Ligand SMILES: [Zn+2]
């Protein structure tokens with residue numbers, strides 16, 4: 001299943017394959033500061049085709065992850081692990097076309113979520129420690 005998407009100003013567009021239409025919410029402090037709130041992300045599979053890739057700025061947000069955004073409109077496009085053996089990007093749900101039927105399946109960094117909001121959806125929940133083990137990285 002192939003999906004398409006773009007940033008707000010359409011300088012950058014992309015398409016990629018999905019294994020399923022699941023999305024995650026990340027409550028980590030970096031996502032919340034980067035996006036002004038928790039991030040909703042869909043995992044790509046395999047090759048990503050970009051148009052306007054030269055308009056993406058990639059910010060190195062930690063020793064093991066980086067974040068891409070459009071340098072014109074500021075739309076957040078993805079975060080990904082620097083380790084290239086993980087051939088995927090976590091694309092922001094809101095940049096993907098026709099995303100209404102995607103399913104909210106998990107919340108990561110649940111132990112970093114502040115008490116002043118919470119989602120009512122029934123989802124799997126993972127702590128920072130569980131996420132890092134899943135990614136195969138150690139801090
Ligand atoms: Zn843009």
Ligand SMILES: [Zn+2]
Pocket residue numbers: 026027028029030031032039109
């Ligand atoms: Zn995060």
